[in-house]
Amino acid sequence: MVTEADHENHKHLDGINLDYFVQVQNNLKAEMKDTLILMDKEIKSLDLPEELEKILMEFSFEVINIGCSKAKVLRLSNIEQTFYLKINKVDSIFDLEKEKTILEWLSKKLEVPEVIYFGKKNEMAFLLISEIQGKVSHFVGSDAEKRKNIRILAEGLRKIHSVPIVSCPIDNSPDKLMQMAKDRLEKGNIDTSQFDTRWSDISPEELLKEVTRIKPDEYDLVFSHGDYCLPNILIKEGNLSGFVDWSWGGINDRYFDLAAVIWSIGYNYGEEWVKYFFEDYGIENFDWNRLKFFQILNEFFQQ
Numbered sequence: 001m002v003t004e005a006d007h008e009n010h011k012h013l014d015g016i017n018l019d020y021f022v023q024v025q026n027n028l029k030a031e032m033k034d035t036l037i038l039m040d041k042e043i044k045s046l047d048l049p050e051e052l053e054k055i056l057m058e059f060s061f062e063v064i065n066i067g068c069s070k071a072k073v074l075r076l077s078n079i080e081q082t083f084y085l086k087i088n089k090v091d092s093i094f095d096l097e098k099e100k101t102i103l104e105w106l107s108k109k110l111e112v113p114e115v116i117y118f119g120k121k122n123e124m125a126f127l128l129i130s131e132i133q134g135k136v137s138h139f140v141g142s143d144a145e146k147r148k149n150i151r152i153l154a155e156g157l158r159k160i161h162s163v164p165i166v167s168c169p170i171d172n173s174p175d176k177l178m179q180m181a182k183d184r185l186e187k188g189n190i191d192t193s194q195f196d197t198r199w200s201d202i203s204p205e206e207l208l209k210e211v212t213r214i215k216p217d218e219y220d221l222v223f224s225h226g227d228y229c230l231p232n233i234l235i236k237e238g239n240l241s242g243f244v245d246w247s248w249g250g251i252n253d254r255y256f257d258l259a260a261v262i263w264s265i266g267y268n269y270g271e272e273w274v275k276y277f278f279e280d281y282g283i284e285n286f287d288w289n290r291l292k293f294f295q296i297l298n299e300f301f302q303q
Ligand SMILES: Nc1ncnc2c1ncn2[C@@H]1O[C@H](COP(=O)(O)OP(=O)(O)OP(=O)(O)O)[C@@H](O)[C@H]1O
Pocket: 064, 066, 067, 068, 069, 070, 071, 073, 084, 086, 094, 113, 129, 130, 131, 132, 133, 136, 227, 231, 232, 234, 244, 245, 246, 247
Protein backbone atom coordinates (compact mmCIF):
# COMPACT_ATOMS: atom_id res chain seq x y z
CA MET A 1 0.00 0.00 0.00
CA VAL A 2 1.33 3.45 -0.83
CA THR A 3 1.06 5.31 2.46
CA GLU A 4 0.93 9.02 3.22
CA ALA A 5 4.43 8.65 4.61
CA ASP A 6 5.69 7.30 1.30
CA HIS A 7 4.31 10.34 -0.50
CA GLU A 8 5.76 12.62 2.15
CA ASN A 9 9.22 11.07 1.84
CA HIS A 10 9.33 11.52 -1.90
CA LYS A 11 7.81 15.01 -2.23
CA HIS A 12 10.95 16.30 -3.87
CA LEU A 13 10.30 14.02 -6.81
CA ASP A 14 7.33 16.14 -7.96
CA GLY A 15 6.96 15.92 -11.69
CA ILE A 16 7.68 12.24 -12.06
CA ASN A 17 5.17 9.47 -11.56
CA LEU A 18 5.38 8.78 -7.83
CA ASP A 19 3.21 5.70 -7.87
CA TYR A 20 5.48 4.18 -10.46
CA PHE A 21 8.52 5.05 -8.36
CA VAL A 22 7.05 3.52 -5.22
CA GLN A 23 5.96 0.44 -7.17
CA VAL A 24 9.49 -0.10 -8.52
CA GLN A 25 10.87 0.34 -5.04
CA ASN A 26 8.32 -2.13 -3.68
CA ASN A 27 9.14 -4.63 -6.40
CA LEU A 28 12.79 -4.48 -5.43
CA LYS A 29 11.91 -5.10 -1.80
CA ALA A 30 9.65 -7.94 -2.91
CA GLU A 31 12.41 -9.67 -4.85
CA MET A 32 14.56 -9.55 -1.76
CA LYS A 33 11.96 -10.90 0.62
CA ASP A 34 9.80 -13.30 -1.40
CA THR A 35 6.92 -10.90 -0.88
CA LEU A 36 5.00 -8.38 -2.95
CA ILE A 37 3.52 -5.25 -1.42
CA LEU A 38 -0.10 -4.63 -2.39
CA MET A 39 -1.43 -1.32 -3.66
CA ASP A 40 -4.77 0.07 -2.38
CA LYS A 41 -6.82 -1.14 -5.33
CA GLU A 42 -5.37 -4.66 -4.99
CA ILE A 43 -6.35 -4.68 -1.32
CA LYS A 44 -9.91 -3.67 -2.30
CA SER A 45 -10.05 -6.54 -4.77
CA LEU A 46 -9.55 -8.99 -1.89
CA ASP A 47 -13.17 -8.20 -0.98
CA LEU A 48 -12.63 -8.62 2.76
CA PRO A 49 -15.56 -9.11 5.17
CA GLU A 50 -16.54 -5.76 6.71
CA GLU A 51 -15.48 -6.67 10.24
CA LEU A 52 -12.05 -7.75 9.02
CA GLU A 53 -11.67 -4.60 6.96
CA LYS A 54 -12.21 -2.60 10.16
CA ILE A 55 -9.55 -4.57 12.05
CA LEU A 56 -7.05 -4.03 9.25
CA MET A 57 -7.71 -0.36 8.46
CA GLU A 58 -4.19 0.96 9.13
CA PHE A 59 -2.23 -2.10 8.02
CA SER A 60 0.03 -2.50 5.01
CA PHE A 61 -0.36 -5.72 3.03
CA GLU A 62 2.32 -7.95 1.54
CA VAL A 63 1.73 -11.17 -0.38
CA ILE A 64 3.89 -14.07 0.83
CA ASN A 65 5.25 -16.30 -1.89
CA ILE A 66 6.60 -19.01 0.41
CA GLY A 67 4.50 -22.19 0.63
CA CYS A 68 3.08 -24.28 -2.12
CA SER A 69 -0.67 -24.43 -1.70
CA LYS A 70 -3.51 -22.52 -3.27
CA ALA A 71 -4.20 -20.40 -0.18
CA LYS A 72 -3.34 -16.76 -0.57
CA VAL A 73 -1.19 -15.72 2.38
CA LEU A 74 -0.65 -12.06 3.30
CA ARG A 75 1.59 -10.49 5.86
CA LEU A 76 -0.04 -7.45 7.44
CA SER A 77 1.71 -4.95 9.58
CA ASN A 78 1.32 -1.59 11.26
CA ILE A 79 3.69 0.11 13.66
CA GLU A 80 2.54 -2.05 16.56
CA GLN A 81 1.96 -5.54 15.25
CA THR A 82 2.14 -8.08 12.47
CA PHE A 83 -0.57 -10.53 11.50
CA TYR A 84 -0.94 -13.14 8.78
CA LEU A 85 -4.10 -13.42 6.72
CA LYS A 86 -4.91 -16.63 4.86
CA ILE A 87 -7.62 -16.55 2.18
CA ASN A 88 -8.98 -19.61 0.40
CA LYS A 89 -12.18 -21.01 -1.09
CA VAL A 90 -14.56 -22.31 1.60
CA ASP A 91 -14.67 -25.73 -0.07
CA SER A 92 -10.89 -26.06 -0.52
CA ILE A 93 -9.20 -29.23 0.78
CA PHE A 94 -6.90 -26.77 2.56
CA ASP A 95 -9.83 -25.87 4.80
CA LEU A 96 -9.28 -22.66 6.79
CA GLU A 97 -12.23 -23.36 9.08
CA LYS A 98 -10.53 -26.61 10.13
CA GLU A 99 -7.29 -24.67 10.57
CA LYS A 100 -9.09 -22.23 12.86
CA THR A 101 -10.65 -25.10 14.86
CA ILE A 102 -7.34 -26.88 15.37
CA LEU A 103 -5.46 -23.66 16.20
CA GLU A 104 -7.98 -22.83 18.91
CA TRP A 105 -7.72 -26.34 20.31
CA LEU A 106 -3.91 -26.17 20.26
CA SER A 107 -3.63 -22.83 22.02
CA LYS A 108 -1.53 -23.36 25.18
CA LYS A 109 -0.63 -26.88 24.03
CA LEU A 110 1.95 -25.94 21.36
CA GLU A 111 3.68 -22.86 19.92
CA VAL A 112 1.07 -21.91 17.31
CA PRO A 113 -0.45 -18.63 16.08
CA GLU A 114 -3.43 -17.18 17.93
CA VAL A 115 -6.66 -16.83 15.94
CA ILE A 116 -7.57 -13.14 15.69
CA TYR A 117 -10.48 -13.45 13.26
CA PHE A 118 -12.21 -16.03 11.10
CA GLY A 119 -15.01 -15.29 8.67
CA LYS A 120 -16.48 -16.04 5.25
CA LYS A 121 -17.68 -13.89 2.38
CA ASN A 122 -18.77 -14.88 -1.14
CA GLU A 123 -17.58 -18.48 -0.87
CA MET A 124 -14.18 -17.35 0.42
CA ALA A 125 -12.81 -18.03 3.93
CA PHE A 126 -10.56 -15.56 5.77
CA LEU A 127 -8.32 -16.52 8.68
CA LEU A 128 -6.35 -13.83 10.51
CA ILE A 129 -3.65 -15.08 12.89
CA SER A 130 -0.86 -13.69 15.00
CA GLU A 131 2.76 -13.85 13.89
CA ILE A 132 5.22 -16.55 14.87
CA GLN A 133 8.60 -14.84 14.84
CA GLY A 134 11.70 -16.33 13.31
CA LYS A 135 12.80 -17.69 9.99
CA VAL A 136 11.39 -20.62 8.07
CA SER A 137 13.51 -23.72 8.59
CA HIS A 138 14.42 -24.23 4.94
CA PHE A 139 16.32 -20.90 4.85
CA VAL A 140 19.78 -22.02 5.94
CA GLY A 141 23.25 -20.54 5.61
CA SER A 142 25.50 -23.50 6.33
CA ASP A 143 25.63 -27.26 6.80
CA ALA A 144 26.02 -26.71 10.55
CA GLU A 145 22.73 -24.82 10.51
CA LYS A 146 21.05 -27.65 8.57
CA ARG A 147 22.22 -30.14 11.17
CA LYS A 148 20.92 -27.98 14.04
CA ASN A 149 17.61 -27.40 12.29
CA ILE A 150 17.10 -31.12 11.79
CA ARG A 151 17.40 -31.63 15.54
CA ILE A 152 14.82 -28.88 16.09
CA LEU A 153 12.51 -30.37 13.44
CA ALA A 154 12.75 -33.80 15.05
CA GLU A 155 12.13 -32.50 18.57
CA GLY A 156 9.25 -30.38 17.23
CA LEU A 157 7.58 -33.35 15.62
CA ARG A 158 8.05 -35.47 18.74
CA LYS A 159 6.32 -32.71 20.70
CA ILE A 160 3.41 -32.55 18.25
CA HIS A 161 3.05 -36.34 18.26
CA SER A 162 2.88 -36.39 22.04
CA VAL A 163 -0.16 -34.09 22.27
CA PRO A 164 -2.93 -36.35 23.69
CA ILE A 165 -5.61 -37.02 21.06
CA VAL A 166 -8.51 -37.66 23.43
CA SER A 167 -10.42 -34.43 22.81
CA CYS A 168 -9.00 -33.61 19.36
CA PRO A 169 -11.81 -32.10 17.25
CA ILE A 170 -10.49 -33.19 13.84
CA ASP A 171 -10.20 -36.78 12.66
CA ASN A 172 -7.92 -37.32 9.65
CA SER A 173 -7.37 -41.00 10.29
CA PRO A 174 -6.19 -42.94 7.22
CA ASP A 175 -9.47 -44.86 6.70
CA LYS A 176 -11.29 -41.54 6.56
CA LEU A 177 -8.70 -40.17 4.15
CA MET A 178 -9.07 -43.29 1.94
CA GLN A 179 -12.80 -42.64 1.75
CA MET A 180 -12.16 -38.97 0.92
CA ALA A 181 -9.69 -40.05 -1.78
CA LYS A 182 -12.37 -42.31 -3.34
CA ASP A 183 -14.94 -39.49 -3.25
CA ARG A 184 -12.49 -37.06 -4.84
CA LEU A 185 -11.68 -39.57 -7.56
CA GLU A 186 -15.38 -40.15 -8.32
CA LYS A 187 -15.91 -36.40 -8.61
CA GLY A 188 -12.90 -36.10 -10.96
CA ASN A 189 -11.04 -33.88 -8.51
CA ILE A 190 -7.64 -35.58 -8.69
CA ASP A 191 -4.88 -33.51 -10.25
CA THR A 192 -2.57 -36.14 -11.78
CA SER A 193 -0.15 -33.46 -13.01
CA GLN A 194 1.01 -33.18 -9.37
CA PHE A 195 1.82 -36.91 -9.04
CA ASP A 196 5.37 -37.87 -8.11
CA THR A 197 7.37 -39.14 -11.11
CA ARG A 198 7.36 -42.65 -9.59
CA TRP A 199 3.65 -43.01 -10.40
CA SER A 200 3.09 -40.25 -12.94
CA ASP A 201 2.19 -42.80 -15.66
CA ILE A 202 -0.31 -44.67 -13.44
CA SER A 203 -3.99 -43.69 -13.59
CA PRO A 204 -5.54 -42.45 -10.33
CA GLU A 205 -7.90 -45.47 -10.39
CA GLU A 206 -4.93 -47.87 -10.47
CA LEU A 207 -3.15 -45.83 -7.83
CA LEU A 208 -6.18 -46.10 -5.55
CA LYS A 209 -6.15 -49.91 -6.03
CA GLU A 210 -2.45 -49.96 -5.16
CA VAL A 211 -2.91 -47.85 -2.03
CA THR A 212 -5.78 -50.14 -0.95
CA ARG A 213 -3.58 -53.19 -1.55
CA ILE A 214 -0.69 -51.93 0.58
CA LYS A 215 -2.85 -50.45 3.36
CA PRO A 216 -1.31 -51.21 6.80
CA ASP A 217 -3.23 -53.65 9.05
CA GLU A 218 -3.20 -51.18 11.88
CA TYR A 219 -2.42 -47.52 12.35
CA ASP A 220 -0.21 -45.66 14.79
CA LEU A 221 -2.61 -42.82 15.56
CA VAL A 222 -1.15 -39.64 17.03
CA PHE A 223 -1.89 -35.96 16.94
CA SER A 224 -0.48 -34.96 13.54
CA HIS A 225 0.49 -31.67 11.93
CA GLY A 226 -0.61 -32.90 8.52
CA ASP A 227 1.89 -30.85 6.47
CA TYR A 228 5.13 -31.08 8.40
CA CYS A 229 7.39 -29.58 5.74
CA LEU A 230 10.21 -27.12 6.35
CA PRO A 231 8.46 -23.86 5.36
CA ASN A 232 5.90 -24.54 8.12
CA ILE A 233 8.38 -24.63 11.00
CA LEU A 234 9.89 -21.37 12.27
CA ILE A 235 13.18 -21.06 14.09
CA LYS A 236 14.52 -18.06 15.98
CA GLU A 237 18.05 -17.71 17.29
CA GLY A 238 18.66 -21.43 17.12
CA ASN A 239 15.42 -22.43 18.86
CA LEU A 240 12.03 -23.56 17.68
CA SER A 241 9.68 -20.58 17.68
CA GLY A 242 6.56 -22.29 16.35
CA PHE A 243 4.54 -24.21 13.81
CA VAL A 244 2.22 -22.75 11.14
CA ASP A 245 -0.09 -24.10 8.41
CA TRP A 246 -2.54 -26.31 10.29
CA SER A 247 -5.34 -26.92 7.77
CA TRP A 248 -4.51 -30.68 7.83
CA GLY A 249 -3.90 -30.90 11.59
CA GLY A 250 -5.76 -33.64 13.48
CA ILE A 251 -5.68 -37.31 14.44
CA ASN A 252 -3.64 -39.22 11.86
CA ASP A 253 -0.93 -41.85 11.53
CA ARG A 254 2.59 -40.91 12.64
CA TYR A 255 3.90 -41.81 9.17
CA PHE A 256 1.73 -39.14 7.51
CA ASP A 257 4.03 -36.50 9.04
CA LEU A 258 7.17 -38.60 8.61
CA ALA A 259 6.42 -38.86 4.87
CA ALA A 260 6.12 -35.06 4.63
CA VAL A 261 9.25 -34.21 6.59
CA ILE A 262 11.43 -36.83 4.88
CA TRP A 263 10.39 -35.50 1.49
CA SER A 264 10.92 -31.89 2.58
CA ILE A 265 14.38 -32.46 4.09
CA GLY A 266 15.44 -34.25 0.90
CA TYR A 267 14.02 -31.49 -1.29
CA ASN A 268 15.39 -28.53 0.70
CA TYR A 269 18.64 -29.83 2.23
CA GLY A 270 19.47 -32.92 0.12
CA GLU A 271 18.71 -36.66 0.52
CA GLU A 272 21.90 -37.22 2.50
CA TRP A 273 20.42 -35.25 5.44
CA VAL A 274 17.40 -37.52 5.99
CA LYS A 275 19.38 -40.05 8.09
CA TYR A 276 19.99 -37.38 10.75
CA PHE A 277 16.26 -36.88 11.10
CA PHE A 278 15.81 -40.62 11.70
CA GLU A 279 18.51 -40.42 14.34
CA ASP A 280 17.09 -37.39 16.11
CA TYR A 281 13.43 -38.45 15.99
CA GLY A 282 14.52 -41.88 17.24
CA ILE A 283 13.47 -44.21 14.47
CA GLU A 284 14.97 -47.66 14.26
CA ASN A 285 13.51 -50.17 11.78
CA PHE A 286 11.90 -47.61 9.56
CA ASP A 287 8.96 -49.14 7.69
CA TRP A 288 9.42 -48.15 4.05
CA ASN A 289 6.22 -49.92 2.91
CA ARG A 290 4.22 -47.92 5.39
CA LEU A 291 5.91 -44.76 4.09
CA LYS A 292 4.95 -45.66 0.53
CA PHE A 293 1.30 -46.05 1.55
CA PHE A 294 1.22 -42.53 2.96
CA GLN A 295 3.18 -41.06 0.07
CA ILE A 296 0.62 -42.46 -2.38
CA LEU A 297 -2.36 -41.52 -0.22
CA ASN A 298 -1.09 -37.95 -0.12
CA GLU A 299 -1.22 -37.72 -3.92
CA PHE A 300 -5.03 -37.66 -3.70
CA PHE A 301 -4.95 -34.42 -1.72
CA GLN A 302 -2.88 -32.12 -3.89
CA GLN A 303 -4.43 -29.00 -5.31
N1 LIG B 1 1.45 -16.90 11.70
C1 LIG B 1 2.55 -16.85 10.95
N2 LIG B 1 3.70 -16.36 11.44
C2 LIG B 1 4.82 -16.29 10.68
N3 LIG B 1 4.87 -16.69 9.40
C3 LIG B 1 3.75 -17.18 8.85
C4 LIG B 1 2.53 -17.30 9.59
N4 LIG B 1 1.60 -17.82 8.78
C5 LIG B 1 2.17 -18.02 7.59
N5 LIG B 1 3.46 -17.65 7.62
C6 LIG B 1 4.43 -17.63 6.51
O1 LIG B 1 3.71 -17.77 5.29
C7 LIG B 1 4.06 -19.00 4.63
C8 LIG B 1 2.79 -19.59 4.00
O2 LIG B 1 1.79 -19.78 5.00
P1 LIG B 1 1.12 -21.22 5.23
O3 LIG B 1 2.20 -22.22 5.34
O4 LIG B 1 0.18 -21.10 6.36
O5 LIG B 1 0.30 -21.39 3.92
P2 LIG B 1 0.47 -22.27 2.62
O6 LIG B 1 1.54 -23.31 2.75
O7 LIG B 1 0.59 -21.40 1.45
O8 LIG B 1 -0.97 -22.78 2.59
P3 LIG B 1 -1.90 -24.03 3.06
O9 LIG B 1 -2.43 -23.80 4.44
O10 LIG B 1 -3.04 -23.94 2.13
O11 LIG B 1 -1.08 -25.28 2.94
C9 LIG B 1 4.67 -19.87 5.72
O12 LIG B 1 5.58 -20.81 5.16
C10 LIG B 1 5.39 -18.83 6.59
O13 LIG B 1 6.60 -18.45 5.99
